[in-house]
Amino acid sequence: MGGFGQFVRARRERLLGEDRSYSLRQVARRIGVEPSYLSKVEREQVPPPSEETIVRLATALEVDPDALLAMAGKVSSDLQEAIRRRPQLFAELIRELKGVPDRAVLRLVREVRDGDW
Amino acid sequence: MGGFGQFVRARRERLLGEDRSYSLRQVARRIGVEPSYLSKVEREQVPPPSEETIVRLATALEVDPDALLAMAGKVSSDLQEAIRRRPQLFAELIRELKGVPDRAVLRLVREVRDGDW
DNA sequence: CTAGACGTGTACTATGTCGTACACAGTACG
DNA sequence: CGTACTGTGTACGACATAGTACACGTCTAG
Numbered sequence: 134m135g136g137f138g139q140f141v142r143a144r145r146e147r148l149l150g151e152d153r154s155y156s157l158r159q160v161a162r163r164i165g166v167e168p169s170y171l172s173k174v175e176r177e178q179v180p181p182p183s184e185e186t187i188v189r190l191a192t193a194l195e196v197d198p199d200a201l202l203a204m205a206g207k208v209s210s211d212l213q214e215a216i217r218r219r220p221q222l223f224a225e226l227i228r229e230l231k232g233v234p235d236r237a238v239l240r241l242v243r244e245v246r247d248g249d250w
Numbered sequence: 251m252g253g254f255g256q257f258v259r260a261r262r263e264r265l266l267g268e269d270r271s272y273s274l275r276q277v278a279r280r281i282g283v284e285p286s287y288l289s290k291v292e293r294e295q296v297p298p299p300s301e302e303t304i305v306r307l308a309t310a311l312e313v314d315p316d317a318l319l320a321m322a323g324k325v326s327s328d329l330q331e332a333i334r335r336r337p338q339l340f341a342e343l344i345r346e347l348k349g350v351p352d353r354a355v356l357r358l359v360r361e362v363r364d365g366d367w
Numbered sequence: 368c369t370a371g372a373c374g375t376g377t378a379c380t381a382t383g384t385c386g387t388a389c390a391c392a393g394t395a396c397g
Numbered sequence: 398c399g400t401a402c403t404g405t406g407t408a409c410g411a412c413a414t415a416g417t418a419c420a421c422g423t424c425t426a427g
Contacts, residue, residue, distance in 0.1 A: 157404060167387055172405055183385060203337035208330045212344050216329065220320035222355050223344070227329050229362045230340075238339050241362070245346045274374060284417055289375055300415060 137204045138177035144194045145175075164189040181205035254321045255294035261311050262292075281306040298322035 149155040161171040166186060173179045181187060187205055191198040202209055216223040230238055266272040278288040283303060290296045298304060304322055308315040319326055333340040347355055 156402080158402075166385095168403090169388085169405065169407095170386060176405090179386085180384075186385085197338060199337040199341040203334040206334065208325070208333050208337075209341065212333065212341060213325045213330075215344050215348050216325050217320040217323065219352065219355070220316040220325075221314060222352060222359065223347075224316040224326065224329060226355065226359045226362070227332050227340070229359060231332050233362065235336065235339060238336070238343065241358070242339065242343045242346060245343065245350065245358070273372075275372070283415095284419095285373090286375065286377095286418085287416060293375090296416085297414080303415085 136177075137181045137201075137206075138175045140201075140204055141190065141194065142175040144196060148194065160190075160193055163193050181207070184210060252321055252323065253294075254298045254318075255292045257318075257321055258307065258311065259292040261313060265311065277307075277310055280310050298324070301327060 145155055145157070145160055157171055157175070158168045161168040164171075164186060166182070170179070170182075174182060182190070182205075184202065184207055187202055187207070188198045191201040194201075199209055199212075216227075230241075262272050262274070262277055274288055274292070275285045278285040281288075281303060283299070287296070287299075291299060299307070299322075301319065301324055304319055304324070305315045308318040311318075316326055316329075333344075347358075
């Protein structure tokens with residue numbers, strides 16, 4: 134269901150089609166890990182990397198960091214921080230929103246952003 | 251600032267004042283850990299326990315699990331799950347709400363719960 | 368005065384996380 | 398050719414997590 138590694142490989146190879154600097158080795162070098170490690174990550178022989186490495190990878194591959202973290206089964210630590218500061222409040226909000234369809238949540242986001250809170 | 255262990259000890263001793271079955275040993279037994287371990291947790295000689303253990307502890311001490319998890323620097327895994335399912339959406343919402351005061355968020359929660367979403 | 372409950376100190380361990388180091392065989396190109 | 402880059406296999410390691418096991422001195426109630 135997840136397919137973190139699969140996604141990374143697909144995305145990288147797509148970019149590689151247009152730019153030869155997206156080889157596994159060069160991407161590994163840019164994000165600061167060993168090629169063999171990235172290779173194993175892409176083939177899912179090891180679990181997804183740490184949050185920091187995933188964010189660097191997201192940057193390198195020009196994808197949404199939160200989405201990539203989610204594929205790795207993780208949640209950005211700054212979001213966790215925000216929740217930890219007001220646990221009951223956010224816990225209830227999020228649990229309520231579990232059953233709410235995407236577009237309604239999106240409307241809510243807009244309301245908060247544009248609204249006079 | 252956190253004081254997870256301190257809080258647990260204070261809470262347990264408060265209950266112990268009224269009910270002698272809230273000794274460290276008996277609580278430890280109820281939540282399924284060794285007394286020596288709970289002792290170390292309360293004195294913060296070790297980091298807070300796992301999520302599961304914290305939830306059992308919250309139940310035993312009759313405190314809010316989310317609040318206790320927050321003191322341990324954690325976020326309930328079911329909340330994380332909810333976020334992971336719609337990362338961009340929730341990420342944006344939560345980041346927006348960082349700067350929003352408690353009462354406004356609370357109003358939002360009510361709106362979602364009572365509203366015709 | 369002693370049996371049981373109390374909290375605590377020390378030692379140990381299994382499992383997970385997050386990678387590095389290095390050698391290897393295949394391929395492309397100039 | 399050869400050299401330089403490609404992806405990959407194997408081995409290994411440091412550190413964190415989440416506890417258990419057991420002995421010890423103390424206190425307290427019958």
